[in-house]
Amino acid sequence: MRAFDTLDGLVVPMDRANVDTDAMIPKQFLKSIRKSGFGPYLFDEWRYLDRGEPGQDCSKRPLNTGFSLNQPRYRGAQVMLARENFGCGSSREHAPWALDDYGIRALIAPSFAEIFYGNCFKNGLLPIVLDAAVVDALFRDLEATPGYHLRIDLPAQTVTTPAGAVHGFTLDPFRKYCLLNGLDDIGLTMQHMDDIRAYEAQRRAVEPWLFD
C-alpha cells in the first residue's frame, strides 16, 4: 500500500450531505474484477449527461459542466472537501478505488460512514474528520479562492489553510501507523498466527459445531 505523509493539495468541493457510495461509483462498474481503472467513472451519474458503461472512453462523453469535478479550477484536485455522512450505503471498496484512481489522496468532512472510512485507510487514502463549523468555513474559503490548496500533515495531524490557520484532527493511532508506513495489515496479523490457533482450540472446546 502507498504510504501517506504530508500533502499540499488542490481542493475540490462535494457540497452535499449523505453522499453515498452508489453515487461515487454506480453499479455497472462493479462488474469489473480489477482494482484499477475506476477513476474516469467516479461520480459517473453526476459528472456526465449520458449513461456510462464499463470500458467506455469517457473523453468524448457529454459533461455536466456545473459539477465540481468538471470545473477547470478544480482539475488535478487531490483533496475532496465534503459534508456529513460521506460514503454512506454500500460497502463497495470500488468507491475508494475510484477516488484513488482519479487522484484524490485525502478527504475532509464532518463525518464519514464507517465502512467507507475503513476502506479508505486500506487504500492509502486519508479521511479527515473536522468540526462541521470548520468544514463550513473551508467551503466558503474554497468557493472564494481560485487555486485553493490545503496542507495536510499526517504525522502532526493537522490541516493548514493558505491563510495559516491550523486545524488539528484525530485518528486511530494504529491506522495512522499503517498509513504512514504503507503497511499491509494482513502481514501484521500473520505475526499472530499462534494466538489465532490457540483461540480456535479454546472455541472448539465450547462450540464444536463451528469447526465441522
Place this chain on the structure above:
Amino acid sequence: MNPQTLYEKLWHKHVVREEPDGTSLLYIDRHLVNEVTSAQAFEGLRLGLRKPWRITPIIATADHNVPTTARAGGIADPISRLQVETLDHNCADFGIREFGMNDPGQGIVHVIGPEMGATLPNMTVVCGDSHTTTHGAFAALAFGIGTSEVEHVLATQCLLVKKLKSMRVTVSGALPPGVTAKDIVLGVIGKIGTAGGTGYAIEFAGPAIRALSMEGRMTICNMAIEAGARCGMIAVDDTTIDYLKGRPYSPAGARWDAAVAFWRTLVSDAGARFDCEVELDAGSLRPMVTWGTSPEMVVTIDGHVPDPAHEADPVKRDGMQRALAYMELAPHTAIQDIRLDKVFIGSCTNARIEDLRAAAAVVRGRQVAASIRQALVVPGSGQVKRQAEAEGLDQVFIAAGFEWREPGCSMCLGMNDDRLAPGERCASTSNRNFEGRQGPGGRTHLVSPAMAAAAAIAGHFVDAAKF
C-alpha cells in the same frame, strides 16, 4: 461480573488479542462471499502467496449479477458473466462451498445463510456487503466489510477492529394491523437519521421486537446499516431457537442441546448499560413510505411530502431540495397521490417467504393497475421460490399481472437487467432509495411488501391495511 450487553458478550467471546490502543484481532466464524466484492480479494491472496486460513466457514453464492429470467443460456452480459465465472473458478480452486447460479441452493447471500442454518447465535458473520447486518437477528455479530477485509479474513480468519459504542432501540407496545417490521425499521431510521447509528452497534429490543418472527427480525437488522450502524442485533429467545432447529447447518443431537443451553445466555443482562437509548412506541406506527433519496426521508402513508422551507438547517434543506427535484415531487403532495410506474418485491430486506405471503394476501383476486409498466416478484432464494410455488403464491402473482422471477438481488441495485428507466417511479421493498440506485434517473420509494403489493393494484400508494 458487571451486567453486560449482548454486544459486549459477543465482542469479548471473539477477541483473539487486543492492542493497548484497543485495536483488536476479532475472530470470524462465518464468511459469506459474493461475486461482486471477492474477485480482487482472491487475486490479492494469490499475489501474496497465501491460502484461505480455513475453508469451512466460507459460503459463496452469485447473487448481484445473475439474471432473474431463465438462466439455462447463461449470462448474456460478458462483463457480468466473467465476474460470476471468476467466483466459480476461485471457489473451485480453493475448495470453497459455492451455491452457483444454477444450484438449487442459490439465492441472495443474506437469505440463504439463515435459511440453511449457516448463521448461528454467537457467530461473527462478515461479508463484502453492507447488508450483512441482517444476520444480527440471530444474536450474531454481523457486519459488512470491504474487499481488503475480505482478503484479510480469507488469509487470517480475523479482522482488525475496534469496539463500537452500544445503542439499544426499544420498541414497546404492539404493532397495529398492517404495520410490519419494515415500517418499524423505517420509523427508527426516520427518528435517528441515516447517521444516527454511526459508531454504534444497535440492539433492537422490546415487546414489539420479541413478537416478530425471525424473518421480521432479519428485515429490521438488515436496515441497521441504513441508520449508519455497523451492525444490528437481537437477543436469543424461543423464536430464534425454534427457527434454527433442524436446519442443514444447525448442530444436531447432543450438540443441539449444548448449543441451545449456550445460546440462551446471549441476551443483554438486566441492568446492562448502553451508551445510547432510543425508544419507539409500536402502537403509534403506521405504514411508512420514503419520499426522498435517503432512507431517513420517510413519512407515514397518510402523510405529505415535507416542505424544505420549514427546515432550519441549511445543509439539510439543500438535501431536501435536491431530493425533491430528483424525485420530481412538490412539497405538501399527499403520499397517496403519488402514482407509480413499477413495483419491485424482492431484495435481502424483503424477499423471504413471509414477505411473499404478505404481498400475495393483498394481491389475491386482484389485478395490477393498467398504469403499472412492470411489477416484479423476485424470491430471495431457490428455497423461497419453491416454497412459494408449493403454496401457489406464484400463481396468485402471475394471475394478477406480476412477473415471477428467479432469485437474486435484481432491481434492488440493478446490476443485472432488472432496473428502472430514467424518470420511472418505483414502489420497492428494498433498502436504498439513493439517486440512481435502481437505475440511472430512477425514483425509488421504499415500502413494506404489503404496501408495494397494494400500490401495484391501485397504481398509487394506498394504506395496505385498509385496502
